[in-house]
Amino acid sequence: MKIDDSMKKEIKEEMEKIQTPSSLYEFAKNIKDESEKRAGFEKPIGRKRGWRKSKFAVAAIISLGILTGSAFLNPTMAEMASKIPYIGQIFQQPIYEVIFETLDKEGYKYGGIGMGMWDGKPYIDIELKGTEEYVKQEEEKVLIILTEVLEKKGYDNYKLKVSDINVVSPVNKEINEKREELGEKLMSDLQGAGYTIMSVNALSPVVAVYIPIADKAKEVEIYKAAIELLKANDTPQQVQVIPRDALKEELKSKWFMVMRSIEEELYLKKEYQVADIKYSYKPEKVSITVMTNMEPSEVNTEETVAKIRKEITEFLDSEEVKIMTENQEYELIVQDKNGKDFSF
Amino acid sequence: MDQEALMKRIRNGEDEAFAQLVDPLIEKGYRTSFSILRSKELAEEVVQNALIEVYRNIMSGKDIRYFNTWFYKLVSHRSIDAWRKMTRLKESPLEIDVGTDKHGVMESVLKEETENEIKKGISSLDNSDYRNVLILYYYQEQPIQEISDLLGLKSTTVKSHLRRARNALKKRLIENQFIGVNTQ
Numbered sequence: 045m046k047i048d049d050s051m052k053k054e055i056k057e058e059m060e061k062i063q064t065p066s067s068l069y070e071f072a073k074n075i076k077d078e079s080e081k082r083a084g085f086e087k088p089i090g091r092k093r094g095w096r097k098s099k100f101a102v103a104a105i106i107s108l109g110i111l112t113g114s115a116f117l118n119p120t121m122a123e124m125a126s127k128i129p130y131i132g133q134i135f136q137q138p139i140y141e142v143i144f145e146t147l148d149k150e151g152y153k154y155g156g157i158g159m160g161m162w163d164g165k166p167y168i169d170i171e172l173k174g175t176e177e178y179v180k181q182e183e184e185k186v187l188i189i190l191t192e193v194l195e196k197k198g199y200d201n202y203k204l205k206v207s208d209i210n211v212v213s214p215v216n217k218e219i220n221e222k223r224e225e226l227g228e229k230l231m232s233d234l235q236g237a238g239y240t241i242m243s244v245n246a247l248s249p250v251v252a253v254y255i256p257i258a259d260k261a262k263e264v265e266i267y268k269a270a271i272e273l274l275k276a277n278d279t280p281q282q283v284q285v286i287p288r289d290a291l292k293e294e295l296k297s298k299w300f301m302v303m304r305s306i307e308e309e310l311y312l313k314k315e316y317q318v319a320d321i322k323y324s325y326k327p328e329k330v331s332i333t334v335m336t337n338m339e340p341s342e343v344n345t346e347e348t349v350a351k352i353r354k355e356i357t358e359f360l361d362s363e364e365v366k367i368m369t370e371n372q373e374y375e376l377i378v379q380d381k382n383g384k385d386f387s388f
Numbered sequence: 389m390d391q392e393a394l395m396k397r398i399r400n401g402e403d404e405a406f407a408q409l410v411d412p413l414i415e416k417g418y419r420t421s422f423s424i425l426r427s428k429e430l431a432e433e434v435v436q437n438a439l440i441e442v443y444r445n446i447m448s449g450k451d452i453r454y455f456n457t458w459f460y461k462l463v464s465h466r467s468i469d470a471w472r473k474m475t476r477l478k479e480s481p482l483e484i485d486v487g488t489d490k491h492g493v494m495e496s497v498l499k500e501e502t503e504n505e506i507k508k509g510i511s512s513l514d515n516s517d518y519r520n521v522l523i524l525y526y527y528q529e530q531p532i533q534e535i536s537d538l539l540g541l542k543s544t545t546v547k548s549h550l551r552r553a554r555n556a557l558k559k560r561l562i563e564n565q566f567i568g569v570n571t572q
Contacts, residue, residue, distance in 0.1 A: 055527050059419045062422050076406075076443070078436070078440060260401065263401070283448060
């Protein structure tokens with residue numbers, strides 16, 4: 045056997061020992077939803093480019109959106125935000141609100157909070173306003189204050205980071221403004237051409253054009269029209285036309301704050317060992333899949349799984365949540381690290 | 389069903405065709421990414437992002453001729469990007485498993501090369517580059533020129549990494565044979 049063949053064989057054998065997570069196949073199955081999610085909420089540029097845009101991150105961005113009047117959300121959500129009960133007895137408010145309040149109290153000016161997953165761990169990035177020197181000087185103090193706040197909430201599974209917003213913001217701002225303008229123009233041009241457009245998001249490299257699912261047959265036509273309009277405006281971009289199911293969107297909106305609450309509790313506590321949480325929204329049933337990093341054979345697994353189930357079920361079965369989800373039927377699946385449902 | 393037809397079905401809104409198209413490629417893609425990044429979470433994230441990129445490219449009507457090659461190249465590129473970022477951040481240092489008795493070929497070649505470098509009193513060899521060259525050349529079967537472009541190395545460097553790996557393996561095979569003969 046030639047040495048190249050031996051090398052190839054040995055490397056192949058080594059590679060075959062690597063187990064592929066089954067979640068990737070699930071991801072491929074749900075590609076449309078996954079792609080839509082990211083098209084809608086991805087931050088176009090900046091330091092958090094490498095963050096995993098998990099639903100947790102999405103939720104945090106949407107949550108911030110509620111406060112700042114984001115165009116993506118149902119207007120009643122802001123009102124809902126103040127009424128929602130939170131999972132467990134421990135926390136009363138979403139963590140970003142608690143952090144904002146603490147920063148306000150301490151007299152800090154902030155730009156926002158980025159939340160996401162990095163290397164399998166929740167990551168909270170507080171963007172302070174001020175010069176780089178100022179933020180560096182205050183960083184330690186802010187970290188100490190916020191760590192204490194998070195500890196009081198019982199959270200022990202996160203990385204906290206303070207960054208200054210001035211370094212990248214002028215560039216970000218300019219690009220975002222241009223992209224927003226581009227989105228607005230494209231939306232009005234497409235509407236002018238007679239199409240029903242729900243919204244246009246030009247903040248990510250691929251411009252997402254949302255249309256009602258009833259117009260799905262016009263998807264390709266709208267796609268071509270959008271490409272032509274962008275070309276005519278000398279702003280060629282990639283375009284994705286996304287039909288949206290209004291019913292499903294409504295269902296998602298109803299469940300949004302509920303899910304956010306579950307995510308915060310499960311992700312930010314080590315004991316639950318949660319890797320990811322996925323949902324499927326169907327009018328007959330909403331399905332919640334909690335993917336953990338646990339093996340069925342490990343000592344505390346059964347107990348932890350039972351705790352996860354109890355926390356979520358008690359929360360979802362509470363009167364307040366039932367009113368919010370309109371007594372919607374749901375199913376809860378908890379999975380082991382290989383993507384198999386726990387039998388207990 | 390051929391890949392062209394699957395892509396057409398995806399563009400027509402048949403989402404299940406996407407899984408049919410990419411499922412046979414996910415394993416090799418993930419293994420490549422994991423070998424470069426040495427992190428399950430990062431590799432999973434990279435492959436997820438690559439899948440989204442694939443989907444969006446298909447939906448935007450991109451003409452993709454050799455889908456498998458294109459997909460693997462995309463995953464390799466994104467993995468190297470993430471790896472660069474990771475090594476810059478130094479958040480997750482590369483782990484080279486030196487604690488076990490039996491090393492895989494890459495580890496043993498790396499170990500040998502590192503020892504040689506130490507003996508010579510130089511430390512120019514970048515182990516991770518070395519590993520990536522081997523994965524891309526022998527597992528992904530990418531041409532030398534593309535590997536050199538992707539890793540930002542001169543093609544002579546890529547060739548020399550490969551040559552040294554071959555020599556190290558040859559040496560190991562001879563040693564194993566020698567031990568084999570002696571123990572019989």
